[in-house]
Amino acid sequence: MTQHYLMWASGEDRPGIVSTVTKALFDLRTNLEDSSMMRLGSEFALFLIMASPARIPADRLEATLRSLRTKRGLAVGIKEISARQAEFRASRQTWIVSVHGHDRPGIVFRVTEALSRRKFNITDLSTHRTTSGRAAGYILFIEGELPSKAALALIRRDLARLASSMKTRIGIRPVNAESL
Amino acid sequence: MPVRPIRLFPDDVLSVPCRPVASFDSNLKSLVADLWETMRASPGVGLAAPQIGVSLRASVIDVGPVTLKRKMDSSYAGPIVIVNPELVEGDGAQTPREGCLSVPDLLANVRRHQRVRVRYLDENGGKQEIVAHGFEALALQHEVDHLDGKLFLDRVSNLKTDVFRRKGSG
Numbered sequence: 001m002t003q004h005y006l007m008w009a010s011g012e013d014r015p016g017i018v019s020t021v022t023k024a025l026f027d028l029r030t031n032l033e034d035s036s037m038m039r040l041g042s043e044f045a046l047f048l049i050m051a052s053p054a055r056i057p058a059d060r061l062e063a064t065l066r067s068l069r070t071k072r073g074l075a076v077g078i079k080e081i082s083a084r085q086a087e088f089r090a091s092r093q094t095w096i097v098s099v100h101g102h103d104r105p106g107i108v109f110r111v112t113e114a115l116s117r118r119k120f121n122i123t124d125l126s127t128h129r130t131t132s133g134r135a136a137g138y139i140l141f142i143e144g145e146l147p148s149k150a151a152l153a154l155i156r157r158d159l160a161r162l163a164s165s166m167k168t169r170i171g172i173r174p175v176n177a178e179s180l
Numbered sequence: 181m182p183v184r185p186i187r188l189f190p191d192d193v194l195s196v197p198c199r200p201v202a203s204f205d206s207n208l209k210s211l212v213a214d215l216w217e218t219m220r221a222s223p224g225v226g227l228a229a230p231q232i233g234v235s236l237r238a239s240v241i242d243v244g245p246v247t248l249k250r251k252m253d254s255s256y257a258g259p260i261v262i263v264n265p266e267l268v269e270g271d272g273a274q275t276p277r278e279g280c281l282s283v284p285d286l287l288a289n290v291r292r293h294q295r296v297r298v299r300y301l302d303e304n305g306g307k308q309e310i311v312a313h314g315f316e317a318l319a320l321q322h323e324v325d326h327l328d329g330k331l332f333l334d335r336v337s338n339l340k341t342d343v344f345r346r347k348g349s350g
């Protein structure tokens with residue numbers, strides 16, 4: 001019976017990390033189903049979901065992880081997940097919350113806390129700190145789903161208050177994706 | 181006509197809508213001269229007054245150095261000064277990768293109209309209208325955004341897929 005796994009790994013960025021990890025997973029006869037990989041600072045990080053035709057024996061799995069840790073210097077982790085957890089769930093309508101302004105402590109926390117209070121479900125988040133100006137700038141993008149249309153007005157109001165108190169610019173807008 | 185320092189994100193002057201120009205006097209002429217001087221000393225084809233710290237609805241644009249050199253499919257009206265511009269019509273779509281002198285370490289894929297009609301005043305207060313397409317249309321939209329207190333960051337959806345660091349910035 002198919003068993004799904006969530007695996008994460010990171011290591012100092014250099015050519016060959018992706019091929020090293022995916023070769024190890026290929027050798028375990030798993031199928032890579034979903035993944036997100038990126039460079040953050042000088043570190044390369046990856047998260048992936050893979051499917052195995054059957055549960056992988058623990059000693060074999062551990063040997064693979066040990067090899068990635070010791071021979072490749074990667075930090076790695078893995079856990080079993082259910083087929084339901086592994087399933088891709090498309091959003092019907094997603095919304096973008098964009099924040100940009102002066103860098104200050106707590107931007108991500110305060111914005112996500114406001115969204116969480118209104119049950120806004122975050123599906124993607126990325127940040128960037130700029131240092132080219134006289135002061136450091138901060139850019140935050142959040143993508144997610146509204147719990148209901150009625151929540152939008154409340155979220156707009158909360159974000160407007162937050163923008164005013166943090167003296168930053170915060171917007172929320174729908175992601176328009178027309179299908180042809 | 182000094183080259184003025186370019187204001188960089190997150191400078192507050194970049195995020196507030198600019199006041200309309202009311203007087204077409206020597207102060208405006210001096211501002212426009214500074215905009216040209218500063219733009220030509222920079223790797224840019226347009227510059228808006230707030231980018232040199234003046235919150236007035238005035239910009240300069242000259243896309244020729246880029247469109248002619250790269251033989252782009254774009255209109256080219258020559259060097260233009262746009263004062264109190266109003267985007268009255270826009271159609272079609274383009275999503276080029278664009279940069280901004282005020283956000284120097286990032287580039288972004290920004291969805292823009294392919295063709296625009298903009299009404300504006302010239303530096304003498306004369307009524308003008310321009311119909312532009314391609315890169316010149318993009319430049320006009322970018323400059324009008326500056327005068328409305330918007331950066332391209334207001335028009336992108338995702339840092340990972342729409343925003344890119346310029347090479348060499350880390």
